[in-house]
Amino acid sequence: MEGNTSLISAMREAGFKQAELAEAVNAHLRLHGTEGTVSDRTVRNWLTAKSRWPHQRQREALEAVFGCTAEELGFRPPAAILPTIELEPPVRRRNFLTATAVAVVAPAQDSRPSRVGTSDVIRLRSGLDALMALDDKRGGHEGLERSALSGADDALDKVQQASFQRIRQRLFSVAADYTATAAWSALDARQLERTQRHLDRALYLAGMAKDPVVELRVWNSYAMLAHQRGLHTQAVDAGCAAQATAITRRDPLFASLAHARTAIGHSNLGDRTAALRSLGYAQEALGKTSSDEPRPSWIAFYGGSELTAMTAIVQDRIGDPSRAEAASHRALSSIPKQFRRNRALATTRLALAQLHQRDTDQACATASTVFDLMKGYPLPGRMRTLLGDFHRDLITLAPDARVAQEWGDRFRSEWSRT
Incomplete structure (x- = not known):
């Protein structure tokens, strides 16, 4: 059957x-x-x-x-079987049936349960998927952030209407995910104070939901926020907190991301040994990952390509720009096309690795393609900052080179346009 x-x-x-x-x-x-x-x-x-x-x-x-x-749950009523009854005079029978309908149907309607449940959770989660698809193309911006906060408010409103703890926890989880999405959008736009507020709220909601996946997502963003603030020891601590979440013991993909994020923190502190050790752990965990596991849409960016891109960051920061360049090329050959923003960031990292090897002409040519990759969309704040880092290093290493001056002119033009 x-x-x-x-x-x-x-x-x-x-x-x-x-x-x-x-x-x-x-x-x-x-x-x-x-x-x-x-x-x-x-x-x-x-x-x-x-x-x-x-x-x-x-x-x-x-x-x-x-x-x-x-x-909607798949149940189907059996075919109606009408009872055999003795016919009564029409008026008496009609009055009896009407009275019965009032007595039986009306109370059932009044006592129907609240409709807040799994269908609401599914609907709200589908909204998250749409926001993440927009982020992959355009990056963080205020419109995305506002939409995410609106989704969180919607989920929290429904928490008050849900009758069962299981559904309330699911709704808290969705609210935490939406709030973490708002935090990520603010982080990508380099709105650091708003990022902090959203992350604090998301961590609280993840705790209410008992959701270790959202907890790991929040700690991953905390590590990135600490890096943007130049607090590299805090970035390592946040990476270690991500490693300690329960999901890393159940799903090695999340463990791999946590180790890779910690590796970047170590590289910013100049700890070459710890950075390479964490990269090794990340690679080992990734090798144990199954593609069949159901996972939220926000983690779709992470896999072998993204780990290779993060490896390029670590290698450049610990003083191995040639290896960083090779890793960037490998990453760009496999990052899916829909991750436009991630491809643009990896391209900027490639340009930095080339510049740090004093290959100025090639570095400027590579960096210029970033504007083409993001054509039609404003540059997110995090990308603008990274391009600013490239411009600063370019002026430092080759202040008089003509190609550097030409690239600087385009950089200023694109900066003012976006």
Whole structure:
């Protein structure tokens, strides 16, 4: 017999096991004055479609738990079987049926449960995916930040309406993710004070949600914020905090990102040994990663290509620009096209590595392609700062070179345009 795929999907999204769903349904039944008799076997019968239409109270409880109708959960009512009754005079029969409808239907409508549940979680998460797709192309900006904060507010409003702790935790998780997205947008735009406020809020919400994935995301952004502020010891501490989150023990992809971020912190402190050791841990963890694991959209940027790009940063900062150049070329050959902003950042890193080898002409040519990659979009603040670093190093290393002066003219023109 075909299983109930709709209920299976809803349980997976809500994080319910069979016994946990039975407990949630029974809790709703007891709350409304009915004995909770749903067992693990009952849920199994629903999942296998052996039981296609639970009785009314169970259906109402399921609707409250998941926030959608029983039909949307894959249940189907049986064909109606009309009872055989003795015909009565039309007026008496009509009055009786009307009275019955008022007595039975009206209370059921008044007592219907709140519709806040899994369907709301799914809808809100789909909004996150759209924001992350926009970030991949354009980078952080105020419009994205405002949209993310609006999504967080929407999720938190629904927390107050949800009847069950499981759904409230899911909504807190979504709110934390939206707030972390707002923080990331502010960070990419180099709005550091706003970034700090959003990250503090996101970490609180992640704690309320008991969501280690969002916790790791927040610590990863804290490390980047500390770097932008020049607080490199704090960046290492934040990277270590990311490594300590529970998700790194369950999914090596997240562990790899945490180690790579820590490696950058060590390289900024000039600790070559620690930086290379952390890169080794990141590579080792990445080798254990399965592509089949379901993960949130914000982590889609990270993989072998991004680790290679981060390796280029570390190698340039510890004094190996030739290896940094090679790593940048490898990264650019494999970073997916949709990650336009990340490709532009990796291209700027390549230009820096070339410049640090005194290959001024090639470095300026490479850096100029960044403006072409981001054509049609303003340069995010973080990218503008990195290009400013290139310009500063260019003036320091080759102040009189004609190509440097030409690139400087274009840099100032593009800066004023964006």
